[in-house]
Amino acid sequence: MNEFMMFSLVxxxxxxxxxxxxxxxxxxxxxxxxxxxGDAISHVALPGIVVSFLIxxxxxxxxxxxxxxxxxxxxxxLIELVRRxxxxxxxxxxxxxxxxxxxxxVLLLEWHGASGVHLDVEHALYGNLESLIWFDGVSLASLFDxxxxxxxxxxxxxxxxxxxxxxxxxxxxRRPLVLASFDPDFAASMRTRxxxxxxMLVTLVxxxxxAAFEAVGSIIVIAMFICPAAAAxxxxxxxxxxxxxxxxxxxxxxVGGYLLAGEAPRWLGFDTSLSAAGMIASLAGLxxxxxxxxxxxxxxxxxxxxx
Amino acid sequence: MPDSRLGKEVIASPLAIQGLTVSYDxxxxxxxxxxxxxxxxxxxxxxxxxxxxxxxxxxxxxxxxRLSGEVRVFGxxxxxETRHLAFVPQRSSVDWDFPARVIDVVGMGLYRDLxxxxxGSRQLRQRAMESxxxxxxxxxxxRQIGQLSGGQQQRVFLARALIQEADxxxxxxxxAGVDAATEAAIIQVLKSLRDEGRTLLCVHHDxxxxxxxxxxxxxxxxxxxxxxxxDEAFTEENLQATYGGRLSPVQLARLTESxxxxxxxxxxxx
Numbered sequence: 001m002n003e004f005m006m007f008s009l010v011x012x013x014x015x016x017x018x019x020x021x022x023x024x025x026x027x028x029x030x031x032x033x034x035x036x037x038g039d040a041i042s043h044v045a046l047p048g049i050v051v052s053f054l055i056x057x058x059x060x061x062x063x064x065x066x067x068x069x070x071x072x073x074x075x076x077x078l079i080e081l082v083r084r085x086x087x088x089x090x091x092x093x094x095x096x097x098x099x100x101x102x103x104x105x106v107l108l109l110e111w112h113g114a115s116g117v118h119l120d121v122e123h124a125l126y127g128n129l130e131s132l133i134w135f136d137g138v139s140l141a142s143l144f145d146x147x148x149x150x151x152x153x154x155x156x157x158x159x160x161x162x163x164x165x166x167x168x169x170x171x172x173x174r175r176p177l178v179l180a181s182f183d184p185d186f187a188a189s190m191r192t193r194x195x196x197x198x199x200m201l202v203t204l205v206x207x208x209x210x211a212a213f214e215a216v217g218s219i220i221v222i223a224m225f226i227c228p229a230a231a232a233x234x235x236x237x238x239x240x241x242x243x244x245x246x247x248x249x250x251x252x253x254x255v256g257g258y259l260l261a262g263e264a265p266r267w268l269g270f271d272t273s274l275s276a277a278g279m280i281a282s283l284a285g286l287x288x289x290x291x292x293x294x295x296x297x298x299x300x301x302x303x304x305x306x307x
Numbered sequence: 308m309p310d311s312r313l314g315k316e317v318i319a320s321p322l323a324i325q326g327l328t329v330s331y332d333x334x335x336x337x338x339x340x341x342x343x344x345x346x347x348x349x350x351x352x353x354x355x356x357x358x359x360x361x362x363x364x365x366x367x368x369x370x371x372x373r374l375s376g377e378v379r380v381f382g383x384x385x386x387x388e389t390r391h392l393a394f395v396p397q398r399s400s401v402d403w404d405f406p407a408r409v410i411d412v413v414g415m416g417l418y419r420d421l422x423x424x425x426x427g428s429r430q431l432r433q434r435a436m437e438s439x440x441x442x443x444x445x446x447x448x449x450r451q452i453g454q455l456s457g458g459q460q461q462r463v464f465l466a467r468a469l470i471q472e473a474d475x476x477x478x479x480x481x482x483a484g485v486d487a488a489t490e491a492a493i494i495q496v497l498k499s500l501r502d503e504g505r506t507l508l509c510v511h512h513d514x515x516x517x518x519x520x521x522x523x524x525x526x527x528x529x530x531x532x533x534x535x536x537x538d539e540a541f542t543e544e545n546l547q548a549t550y551g552g553r554l555s556p557v558q559l560a561r562l563t564e565s566x567x568x569x570x571x572x573x574x575x576x577x
Contacts, residue, residue, distance in 0.1 A: 031405060175418040183401045183415070186467075188370040189394035190419045191386075237451040239406045 005137040008262070010152065011129045011215075014159045015254040015280060018212045019224050021163045023250035024170055025205050026229035027243050031181050036091055037202065038225035040079070040098035042209035044071045047105030049213075054112060065210055072206030075101060127217030127277045129258075132156070155214050162211040166204055173197060178239065216277035227284035228253060234295030253284040316343050318382035321391055321475035321506045322367060327376030329359070329366045336362045339376070340531045344475065344508055349501050350523040351511040353541075355550050358528040360510045361397070361479050368394055368477065380475075393473035395464050397480050403453045409463050410435050410448040416470035438466040442496055458489030465496060475506045482513065494520055514562050517541060 022038070029035050045068040052067025075097055082093040132155055136148035143149070170177065179187040180194035187194040205225070212221045232245035257280030262273050292298065317323040322344040329337040337359040344350055352360045365371040367378050369385055380388035393416070413435040414427060421427075439445045442462040447455065455463065461481060468476050476497075482490045497507050497520075511517065517524065517537065524540050526532040526549045533545040543563045546554055554562075 031402075033402070172423045174423070175421060178407075179415055179418055182405045182407065182412075183396060185365065185370050185396045185400060186394055186415070189368045189389065189392065191369075191389050192419060233406065237406050237453075238408065239411075242406050 002139055005139060005142060006134055007130075008258070009137060010132045010134045010156055011276065012255070012258050014132060014156055014215050015129060015258050015276065016251060017159045017163045018208070018215055019228070019250040019254035019280065019284075020247050021159075021166045021208050022212055022221065022224035023228035023232075023246045024166055024243065025201070025208055026225040027232065027239075027246050028177060028181055028201060029205065029225060030229045030233060031239075035222075035226045035230075036094045038205055038209065039222040040075055040094045041072045041202070041206045042213060042221035042225075043098045043102040044068075044075045044105070045206075045210050045213045047071055047101050047108060050105050050108045050112070054108070068210040068213065069206055071101070072202075072209070076202055127213070127215050127220070127275075129215050129276045130273075132215070159211050159215065162207055166208060169200065169204055173200070177201065216280065220277050220281040223281035223284045224250070227281075227288045231288040231291035231295070234291040234298050237297050249284070249287050253280050253287060257281070257283040313379070313382050316345075317379060319346050320344050320382075321346055321380060322477075322508065323379045323382075324363070324367050325377045325379075327363065327366055327378065328374045329362050329371060330374050335374075335529060337366065337527075338530045340525075340527060342525045342531065342534055344506055345523055346474075346506055347501065347504055348523045349497065349507045349509075349521050350525065351509050351517055351521040352525045352527065353511055353514070353517065353549065354527045354532075355553075358549075360527065363527070364394075364477055364479055364508075364510060368392065370394075391474045393468035393471040393476045395468045395476065395478040395481060397483065398457065398461050398464060399483070400479075403455070403460060405452065407452055408448070409439065409444065409450050409452060409455070412452055412463055413438055413466045413470055416467040434470055435466075438469040439463075441469055441499075442466045443492060458485040461485050461489065461493065465493060469496075469500075473505070475508060476500065478507070478509045480510050480512060482511070514546070514558075517562070 026035075026038065029038055048068035048071025049064045050067075051071070052063045055067075056063045078097045078101075079090070079093045082088065082097055083090055086093065088096075132153040134142075134148075134152055136142060136145075136151040138148075176187065176192040176194070176197045179190070179192050180197040184194040184198075187197075209221050209225075212224060216224065228246045228249035229242075231249050232242045235245045236242050258276045260274075260283065261276040261279035264279075265272050265274060320343045322342075324340060324342045327337060327340045328335060340359075340363060352363065354360050362371060366373040366376075367385075369378075369389070378385040380391050410432065414431065416438075417431055417434070421431075436445055436448060439448055442465050444459060444462050444466060447459065447463075452460065452463065461484075465478075465481070468478075478497075481493055481497075485493070497509075501507060509521070511521070518541070522537055523535065524537055525534040526540060526545050528549050528551070532549045533540040533542075541563060543559045546559060546562065
């Protein structure tokens with residue numbers, strides 16, 4: 001139990017919060033057929049963070065968050081620019097922009113890695129969930145000990161804040177959000193500001209991606225955004241029910257993935273553990289696969305059919 | 308307050324457009340179009356593909372940004388008065404796979420009246436059901452929208468506009484891809500709205516039905532060609548100008564004949 005409090009409670013809680021937060025926003029990305037935007041934004045968090053480090057010289061989380069946030073906005077602007085100037089499809093523009101920026105980020109990282117500063121590629125890619133140890137979490141009583149609580153890793157607080165903001169956004173803006181996702185022209189005719197809603201959604205995706213970046217790394221975030229929501233869509237034809245399913249799947253992936261990463265190798269007789277983030281993403285993928293095979297609402301009518 | 312310098316027609320009109328210009332990539336799509344929608348009329352916007360009809364509507368509704376021009380609703384600037392307008396977009400403009408039921412889509416017409424802490428009430432559901440009943444779709448309320456036929460989807464969109472109880476309903480090609488029976492049902496609903504004193508403005512493609520359905524027309528091809536009552540404006544000359552001379556003389560003669568003349572000719576044929 002004490003071991004769990006110290007080594008697992010914080011990573012597990014962060015994994016659950018981030019997984020559920022990303023899945024909540026992911027519902028709307030999937031419905032808008034903008035799944036890739038989550039991927040794009042989480043990838044450019046890397047160059048954003050590296051550039052912010054090069055400029056400020058610190059790894060303070062505020063500077064990192066700002067850097068990643070600015071990078072996300074630059075990306076959205078660049079995607080729009082490539083789409084208009086190059087006259088290519090939105091997803092193509094997205095693919096070009098975020099892979100190039102990510103590549104630049106990797107190069108920058110290696111270059112200043114050579115100058116002897118610690119910000120390593122592996123953590124940026126896979127996250128460092130397991131390293132979030134709560135040294136003062138020695139027993140259940142620690143949960144009520146203000147001194148021990150003050151020692152909680154700061155990532156936990158940040159993840160919780162991001163989760164709260166995202167939930168508040170979805171609850172307060174649910175009608176404009178649904179309208180802007182389903183029928184933006186009609187939304188504009190009703191003056192519910194679909195363009196502003198779009199911008200808020202992308203911004204929150206960026207915020208959630210940055211929070212996720214710290215814990216699970218940039219490659220795996222896409223699975224957090226898309227898999228639970230896409231699987232949930234196959235379970236129901238009602239948006240409210242879909243959101244509930246997405247949260248259940250996200251919780252399942254986070255808890256199951258975390259425990260499996262720690263335990264599964266031991267069951268197989270190996271004395272190691274696997275990356276929790278990798279296991280969570282794999283499990284999310286397996287859930288999606290299962291929903292594709294067995295979900296009750298797999299039949300797609302596709303485009304509106306004629307009489 | 309309406310500007311006192313405005314003409315009487317503009318103050319009475321639920322949608323008066325003046326000098327409206329929209330351009331994409333420095334190419335005008337709609338160029339300086341004027342149109343005063345007569346109150347209580349059923350008006351059609353007519354023109355070939357790419358003539359800017361939908362763009363005109365979207366710019367008039369503030370959906371697409373306009374380069375210049377003024378849009379007034381009962382003499383006041385559009386932004387203050389969008390409640391007087393209901394919009395029925397093209398059916399093909401949305402993804403019908405969206406996880407929503409028919410009743411959810413109709414309820415979207417009420418979204419701007421609901422605060423975020425309010426949930427749907429029985430009264431709102433009742434209003435949505437009444438709208439659905441008017442278009443003959445009350446039996447489909449709990450159906451997933453992707454399971455509907457094209458004509459049924461169009462009627463759901465119409466029900467969503469009805470629930471807004473607007474003075475002017477603007478429809479973008481309401482008859483595209485629907486069968487004859489649905490078309491008749493939709494036109495019945497539109498005519499009943501006009502009989503209540505409401506105004507309708509449609510982008511319309513089928514020249515053969517213009518005389519039967521509408522009382523006013525706007526003929527346009529990027530620029531305004533003609534506008535007025537069907538008898539005044541829906542003439543051979545104006546149609547030729549609108550379609551750049553691509554209509555055959557036989558087609559034109561049939562279209563611009565008055566309905567009574569057509570009936571006589573049909574009787575003669577029998």
